[in-house]
Amino acid sequence: MNRLIAAIQFLTLLPLGKSVVYDPKGMVPFFPVVGLIVGAFVSMFDHAALYFWPKPVVAVLDVVFLVVITAALHLDGLGDSADGLMGHRSRDKALAIMKDSRIGVMGLVAIVCGLAVKWAGIMHLDAHRTLVLILIPAYARSGMLFGIRFLPYGRPGGGTGRDFFDKPLKVSAFWGLLIPLVLSYFLGWRGLWLNLLFVVCTAVILVYYKKRMGCITGDMLGAMTEWTESILFLLISI
Numbered sequence: 530m531n532r533l534i535a536a537i538q539f540l541t542l543l544p545l546g547k548s549v550v551y552d553p554k555g556m557v558p559f560f561p562v563v564g565l566i567v568g569a570f571v572s573m574f575d576h577a578a579l580y581f582w583p584k585p586v587v588a589v590l591d592v593v594f595l596v597v598i599t600a601a602l603h604l605d606g607l608g609d610s611a612d613g614l615m616g617h618r619s620r621d622k623a624l625a626i627m628k629d630s631r632i633g634v635m636g637l638v639a640i641v642c643g644l645a646v647k648w649a650g651i652m653h654l655d656a657h658r659t660l661v662l663i664l665i666p667a668y669a670r671s672g673m674l675f676g677i678r679f680l681p682y683g684r685p686g687g688g689t690g691r692d693f694f695d696k697p698l699k700v701s702a703f704w705g706l707l708i709p710l711v712l713s714y715f716l717g718w719r720g721l722w723l724n725l726l727f728v729v730c731t732a733v734i735l736v737y738y739k740k741r742m743g744c745i746t747g748d749m750l751g752a753m754t755e756w757t758e759s760i761l762f763l764l765i766s767i
Contacts, residue, residue: 533559540670541567542600553692557674561705564667571595572662575651588652592644595666595758603758606751607643608636613748615639620742624683627748639752643759650762657716661765664716664723667709669758672731673750674703679735683744691747719765726764730757 532552534545536559543566574594578587596604613627615635626633654661682694713720734753738745 532556533562536560536563537566540602541598543598554696554698557677557693557698558702558705560673561667561671561709564670565663565708567595567598567670568663568666570598571666572659575662576659585652588648591651591662592648595647596644603751603754604640604643606748607755608632608640609748610636610746610752611639612636614741620683620744623742624746627746628684643755646759646763650759650764650766653766654762655766657719660712660715661719661723661762664709664712665758665761665765668723668727668761669754671703671706671709672727672734672753672757674698674706675731675735676738676745676750676753678702680738680745681743683742683746683749723761723765726761727757730760 532555535552536556537543537545539556540560540563571591571594575587575591578590582590609627609629609632612629612633612635613623613625618626651662677693678698682691684691710724713723716723731753734756738749738753742749
């Protein structure tokens, strides 16, 4: 339970008091569970908001709610990663740019585009809207486990995500992903589509990171979460 609380505190703004442990590797398996919790809050907010506003307005509010409840943690990574990765800079130069706290034009564009894509997808959700809003944040945060498992950390000197890479992530750490996989069964054929999209999206991002940088950082994990979430919302609404 303490590891779950620590994971919730790390990834969200939910007020749960102080955790008695700080175990980065122990927190990682709970990332999908935290995603489900985030999704549940978004779903409840969405359900209430639909009584007062039309879907386009509620979609905007849902996106804002997601940003607020996660303290823009992943958006910060998306902006930094876009500034560093976009262009033909060397690996070391890209890492240096990502470490800079200032945001550039590419970072701003990436954030705006990511939020716009997410809004478009949520606005057009219809069938199984409640369950989709719960599942996609879980899948997006599950993607980080694959980044931690299959790519080396890119900052030997330290960084936000350094503690997650001290030891190789075991297969047993992926148990949390089983929960959204089981719940996706209730989406029918959309569940199969969602799982296929998640696999393809995660694989494409990891291959790109591997070819472009040969490593991953905390910022790149955040960017991976944001883009996975946006793409899944958009394509599940087809």
